[in-house]
Every structure is written in C-alpha cells, then in structure tokens.
Amino acid sequence: MEKAQRARKDWDLSLALSGNVDGNFEKLIRTFQDRLYSFSLRLTNNRADAEEIVQEGFVRAFRALKAYPPQRVEGIDLNPWLYRIVLNVFRTRVRKAQSRLFSFGDSSLTSGKAEEAAAGPNPEEVAEGGEIRKQLEQAVASLPERYRVPLVLRYVENIAYSEIKDILKQPEGTVKSNVHRGVQLLRENFSMMNRRKNHEESAS
Amino acid sequence: MKNLPPDLFGETPSLLRELGKMGREKAPRTLLPGALRTLDLGDFYFGWNSPLGPVFVAYNKKGISAVMLARSGGAFERSFRRRFSRPVYPEVGLLQKGWRDEGQWASPGAKKKIPFDLGSLSPFEQAVLRKTLEIPSGEVRPYGWIAREIGRPKAVRAVGTVLAKNPIPILIPCHRVIRSNGQIGNYALGGKEKKIEILAAEGVDVAGLKEMADSKTRYYGSDATRIFCFPTCRHARRISAPHKVFFSSEREALEAGYRPCKICRPLIAARTMAS
Numbered sequence: 001m002e003k004a005q006r007a008r009k010d011w012d013l014s015l016a017l018s019g020n021v022d023g024n025f026e027k028l029i030r031t032f033q034d035r036l037y038s039f040s041l042r043l044t045n046n047r048a049d050a051e052e053i054v055q056e057g058f059v060r061a062f063r064a065l066k067a068y069p070p071q072r073v074e075g076i077d078l079n080p081w082l083y084r085i086v087l088n089v090f091r092t093r094v095r096k097a098q099s100r101l102f103s104f105g106d107s108s109l110t111s112g113k114a115e116e117a118a119a120g121p122n123p124e125e126v127a128e129g130g131e132i133r134k135q136l137e138q139a140v141a142s143l144p145e146r147y148r149v150p151l152v153l154r155y156v157e158n159i160a161y162s163e164i165k166d167i168l169k170q171p172e173g174t175v176k177s178n179v180h181r182g183v184q185l186l187r188e189n190f191s192m193m194n195r196r197k198n199h200e201e202s203a204s
Numbered sequence: 205m206k207n208l209p210p211d212l213f214g215e216t217p218s219l220l221r222e223l224g225k226m227g228r229e230k231a232p233r234t235l236l237p238g239a240l241r242t243l244d245l246g247d248f249y250f251g252w253n254s255p256l257g258p259v260f261v262a263y264n265k266k267g268i269s270a271v272m273l274a275r276s277g278g279a280f281e282r283s284f285r286r287r288f289s290r291p292v293y294p295e296v297g298l299l300q301k302g303w304r305d306e307g308q309w310a311s312p313g314a315k316k317k318i319p320f321d322l323g324s325l326s327p328f329e330q331a332v333l334r335k336t337l338e339i340p341s342g343e344v345r346p347y348g349w350i351a352r353e354i355g356r357p358k359a360v361r362a363v364g365t366v367l368a369k370n371p372i373p374i375l376i377p378c379h380r381v382i383r384s385n386g387q388i389g390n391y392a393l394g395g396k397e398k399k400i401e402i403l404a405a406e407g408v409d410v411a412g413l414k415e416m417a418d419s420k421t422r423y424y425g426s427d428a429t430r431i432f433c434f435p436t437c438r439h440a441r442r443i444s445a446p447h448k449v450f451f452s453s454e455r456e457a458l459e460a461g462y463r464p465c466k467i468c469r470p471l472i473a474a475r476t477m478a479s
Contacts, residue, residue, distance in 0.1 A: 024292075025245055029236050038229035051232050058239040136222055155223040187219060 267319030
C-alpha cells in the first residue's frame with residue numbers, strides 16, 4: 001500500500017519535471033536524498049564520500065533531465081534511475097582511485113583520511129548500543145562489491161527484486177542468488193569478527 | 205563493554221532487521237544547498253548594511269529575489285518561505301563574511317543594472333516595479349504617475365498595494381513614490397520615518413515637499429522655457445527663483461500656456477489626478 005503511494009508520488013514528480021526541470025528539481029532532491037545517502041554510505045562506509053557521491057549524482061541527474069525531451073522525462077521511473085546514477089558515480093570513483101598507483105580496498109575510496117575515518121570507530125559517534133551496528137557496518141563494507149550492492153539494495157534500502165534487476169541491469173535470478181550469497185558471507189564475517197573480539201577481550 | 209554473544213546473527217531475520225535500520229540514515233543538511241548551488245538553482249542570502257540599517261538580501265540565478273528586515277537569519281528564512289513558498293539558504297561561509305556593504309556585492313552606481321527575479325509576480329505587479337525603477341535618486345513621483353505610465357490610469361490604488369508589498373524594497377525604490385497631493389505616504393520597511401530618512405539621504409528636500417503639500421503646489425514651471433515639471437524633477441530644480449512659477453493643477457499650467465516636461469512627464473499624472 002505504502003509502496004504504491006510512493007510510486008504514484010514519484011510518477012507525479014517525473015510528470016512535473018517533464019514540464020519544468022528547474023522548478024521541480026529541489027523537490028526531487030528532497031524526496032530522494034535520504035535514501036540515496038544511506039545507499040551511498042553503505043557503498044563507501046564514509047560520510048564525506050557518501051555525501052559527495054550523492055551530490056554528484058544529483059548534478060548528473062539534473063543535466064540528463066535537461067537534455068532529455070519531455071516525453072522521455074515523463075517516462076522515467078525515478079527511483080531506480082537515481083539509484084543507478086549514484087551507483088555509477090560510485091563505480092567511476094572507485095575506478096579512478098584504483099587507476100592511481102595506490103592500492104585501495106574494495107570499501108574505501110579516496111584519501112588515507114577517508115580510510116582512517118572508515119576504520120576506527122569514533123568514540124563520540126558510538127552511541128549506546130552502537131557497537132554492534134559499527135561492526136555490522138564494517139562487515140557490510142568488507143563484502144565484495146558484487147554481493148554488497150544487491151544486498152544493500154534489498155535489505156538496507158528495502159527495494160523489491162523486480163526493481164533491483166533494473167538498477168543493476170542483471171537478471172532477477174542472478175540478483176537473488178547474489179543477495180543470498182551476500183547474507184551468508186555477512187553472517188560468517190560478522191560472527192568471525194565477534195569471536196575475534198570476544199577472544200581478545202577474554203585474553204586481556 | 206558488553207559481551208556480545210558470538211552467534212548474535214545466527215538467526216538471519218535479526219541480521220536483516222539490523223540491516224534495515226541502516227536505511228534510516230538522514231542526508232546531511234549541507235547536501236541539498238550544496239547540490240542547488242552547484243546547479244545554480246535555489247535562493248541564497250547574505251546580510252547587507254543598507255542605508256536603512258542591516259537587512260537580508262536573497263538572490264537566485266535570475267537576480268535578486270527579496271530584501272527584508274528580520275531579527276535573525278532563521279527569522280528571515282521563515283518569512284521568506286512564508287511569502288514565496290520556497291526555501292532560502294544562507295550563503296556558504298555566511299558567518300565568516302559578516303554583513304556586507306553595497307560596494308561588496310554591487311558595482312557602485314549600477315543599481316539599474318542589478319538583475320531582479322520578479323518571476324513570482326503578476327504582469328501588472330512587474331510593470332509597476334519596473335516603472336518604479338525608472339525614478340532617479342533624489343526625485344519622487346506620485347502613485348498616479350506610475351498608474352498612468354504603465355497604461356492603467358485608473359489603477360492608482362492597485363499601484364499603492366503593489367508597492368506596499370514590494371519584495372525588493374530599497375533596491376526597487378518604492379520609497380520614491382509618494383501621494384499625489386505631495387504627502388510622503390507610508391512605507392512597509394520601517395514606516396513613514398524610514399521613508400523620510402532614505403529620501404533625505406538621497407537628496408530630496410522633504411521639508412520642501414511638505415510645504416508644497418500644505419500650500420497645494422503640485423508643479424513648478426519656468427517662465428523662461430514655459431515648461432512645467434514635478435517639483436523634484438532635476439529640471440525643476442534648476443529653475444532659478446525669479447523665473448519659478450507655481451501651479452496647483454495641470455489644468456492651471458496648461459491654461460497658462462505651459463507644456464509638460466518630457467523627462468518627468470507630469471501631464472500624465474495630472475490627468476490621472478483629474479479622473
């Protein structure tokens with residue numbers, strides 16, 4: 001029910017955009033910024049990078065909307081379209097970072113500073129009960145991209161498989177099995193991290 | 205630190221629930237203004253040390269969209285949203301820049317060239333404000349003059365209403381529009397006193413205007429050129445005392461064989477007054 005309502009609203013917005021991109025683009029940002037940011041955050045595991053990527057994504061989306069004829073804008077399914085743009089921005093950045101001579105892990109993008117921020121939990125940031133969350137974020141970040149992206153779309157962003165297949169341009173079966181594999185790996189990673197931690201603590 | 209059971213996520217549903225919570229992240233507050241700024245969309249504001257004291261100035265890519273008095277940036281953002289039904293954002297680094305003088309954002313003497321965003325106004329409102337921009341500093345015109353000049357001679361009251369709601373006071377000089385009888389009239393940005401203050405600062409002889417209003421003088425004529433003007437017209441001010449004649453109506457001037465000045469075009473306003 002809620003989903004149908006959201007889809008309806010997105011459609012109204014693409015209709016409005018087809019008439020006037022400039023006047024309605026702010027509404028588009030307001031509507032999608034939270035989802036795209038949480039998605040980007042799970043891709044990068046770093047807040048500054050996540051914000052930059054979403055911002056660049058909106059800029060790309062704006063230029064595309066300005067360039068398209070109105071009928072095409074009207075027909076855009078905004079939700080998957082925007083997720084796909086953000087994913088592409090992320091992938092371009094990873095590729096650029098890798099093409100420089102430094103070696104980068106799958107989960108971190110730009111500078112040493114970014115890696116630092118991603119690795120060490122900032123004591124002020126860790127709220128009550130935030131330990132588990134922090135570890136889980138680490139575990140998600142350490143998944144290979146091909147499992148991480150569909151898993152995040154399915155379980156963090158709560159998007160249906162039928163839509164994820166459009167975002168990733170993959171057959172639905174492939175998406176499902178990658179998500180499944182991702183969950184398995186995540187469980188393994190997470191309990192391994194936990195065991196290590198508990199072991200360290202009991203040793204000290 | 206709490207001891208975590210090693211198989212906390214042994215059951216998949218609780219793992220998925222935890223993942224779902226990660227989806228509740230809110231985008232940072234800087235994201236939206238940052239994107240709008242890059243795309244040259246949206247309104248931004250800064251503080252201006254105006255001739256009437258500190259005011260807030262909002263602008264977008266089309267030009268200046270508002271000038272308002274407000275107690276604080278937050279209060280300005282709220283009034284702006286209420287009035288224009290869209291948000292306005294502080295300029296990046298606004299606090300560091302502080303209140304700016306005019307020279308820091310507009311080239312001196314180029315007021316007419318400042319672009320304005322009047323897009324949210326009706327064609328009539330736009331016409332009134334554009335006409336108001338033509339009144340030079342140091343001069344004033346009656347409401348009826350604006351009405352006549354834009355081809356709506358009967359809309360004198362409507363002109364008054366539009367100017368009272370002028371979204372860009374000071375820069376669009378609605379303070380240079382006064383009552384047809386020479387009285388100063390009201391001013392939304394701080395009342396009549398402020399209107400007098402800014403007119404005086406521009407070189408208008410406000411006391412003289414009042415005197416004329418009391419003696420019912422509406423126009424100055426020159427018996428050398430046989431032309432009549434609004435009293436603040438730069439040509440009227442050049443008339444030397446021995447040649448200056450006074451008229452209380454346009455008819456009186458015309459009957460005396462005077463023609464209206466082509467610069468301040470008093471005839472047009474005079475007709476309005478008669479109607």
